[in-house]
Amino acid sequence: xxxxxxxxxxxxxxxxxxxxxxxxxxxxxxxxxxxxxxxxxxxxxxxxxxxxxxxxxxxxxxxxxxxxxxxxxxxxxxxxxxxxxxxxxxxxxxxxxxxxxxxxxxxxxxxxxxxxxxxxxxxxxxxxxxxxxxxxxxxxxxxxxxxxxxxxxxxxxxxxxxxxxxxxxxxxxxxxxxxxxxxxxxxxxxxxxxxxxxxxxxxxxxxxxxxxxxxxxxxxxxxxxxxxxxxxxxxxxxxxxxxxxxxxxxxxxxxxxxxxxxxxxxxxxxxxxxxxxxxxxxxxxxxxxxxxxxxxxxxxxxxxxxxxxxxxxxxxxxxxxxxxxxxxxxxxxxxxxxx
Numbered sequence: 001x002x003x004x005x006x007x008x009x010x011x012x013x014x015x016x017x018x019x020x021x022x023x024x025x026x027x028x029x030x031x032x033x034x035x036x037x038x039x040x041x042x043x044x045x046x047x048x049x050x051x052x053x054x055x056x057x058x059x060x061x062x063x064x065x066x067x068x069x070x071x072x073x074x075x076x077x078x079x080x081x082x083x084x085x086x087x088x089x090x091x092x093x094x095x096x097x098x099x100x101x102x103x104x105x106x107x108x109x110x111x112x113x114x115x116x117x118x119x120x121x122x123x124x125x126x127x128x129x130x131x132x133x134x135x136x137x138x139x140x141x142x143x144x145x146x147x148x149x150x151x152x153x154x155x156x157x158x159x160x161x162x163x164x165x166x167x168x169x170x171x172x173x174x175x176x177x178x179x180x181x182x183x184x185x186x187x188x189x190x191x192x193x194x195x196x197x198x199x200x201x202x203x204x205x206x207x208x209x210x211x212x213x214x215x216x217x218x219x220x221x222x223x224x225x226x227x228x229x230x231x232x233x234x235x236x237x238x239x240x241x242x243x244x245x246x247x248x249x250x251x252x253x254x255x256x257x258x259x260x261x262x263x264x265x266x267x268x269x270x271x272x273x274x275x276x277x278x279x280x281x282x283x284x285x286x287x288x289x290x291x292x293x294x295x296x297x298x299x300x301x302x303x304x305x306x307x308x309x310x311x312x313x314x315x316x317x318x319x320x321x322x323x324x325x326x327x328x329x330x331x332x333x334x335x336x337x338x339x
Contacts, residue, residue, distance in 0.1 A: 021036075031192060041055070048125060059094070061168055068116060080115075085289060139210050171185025188224075266299065283310070
């Protein structure tokens with residue numbers, strides 16, 4: 001039975017790609033559970049607190065979606081991890097790699113911001129490379145962070161009820177790395193407030209010298225991206241309105257099931273927890289990603305396989321150098337798939 005489960009998980013990665021995303025495990029993240037329509041071919045990826053429609057051709061998101069509310073955003077936040085990892089659910093030829101960004105001059109730009117995450121697993125998952133796009137460095141750390149992401153959070157903190165946020169990029173300004181990760185020419189963030197039936201979008205050029213312009217309409221965004229997000233807005237020209245209403249929160253069940261566990265050194269406690277979860281039938285598969293510390297990865301794999309009979313996949317990755325983040329080249333990342 002375990003063999004059949006593993007075979008299904010592996011074979012599902014090689015199913016023909018489709019332009020019809022399903023998001024069966026996380027439809028509650030979409031307004032009225034309506035999935036956007038687009039001719040772009042991709043794979044749908046569910047995480048605990050967000051979802052991604054991913055382009056295997058461009059090695060970046062076509063769009064991401066979050067369901068946020070002010071009460072969540074004003075609650076205590078988990079510590080930012082800054083620990084990027086390669087998405088284990090994707091076949092190797094469809095993944096963006098850590099090495100692709102090395103020396104590229106581009107940041108790993110979050111589509112779903114780490115700053116939106118209110119739970120530790122969501123924070124860790126937000127650093128999947130499936131959530132990244134090559135973004136001009138000053139753009140990422142300047143205009144995008146300060147005049148797009150932060151104003152969006154400020155609006156949500158004042159809004160009444162849930163607000164949905166779609167983020168993505170479009171256009172082709174070259175590529176980076178051996179995987180040829182597409183550099184987008186423009187970035188966008190679409191905000192939808194169902195309580196007011198308002199939708200508007202930030203549209204920003206992906207350059208260090210990008211200038212901020214007024215938000216564009218929902219109709220304009222559809223025209224620019226070719227994506228119909230199926231939002232029942234009252235006025236396609238709607239723009240954000242000032243609000244002082246108190247927020248309503250809605251609890252959500254964790255649905256993602258894929259998340260990283262980091263080993264900077266051998267940890268008996270972490271290994272024991274992984275083995276216990278496998279024996280309890282909670283984990284379906286594991287991939288160990290390493291750079292220089294093959295010995296630690298092999299030690300972890302051997303111990304897990306001996307005690308559980310689960311086959312562990314090893315995958316070498318190379319973290320890029322960064323002036324803002326220090327990477328441990330000896331780190332091993334266990335990407336676990338919980339049932």
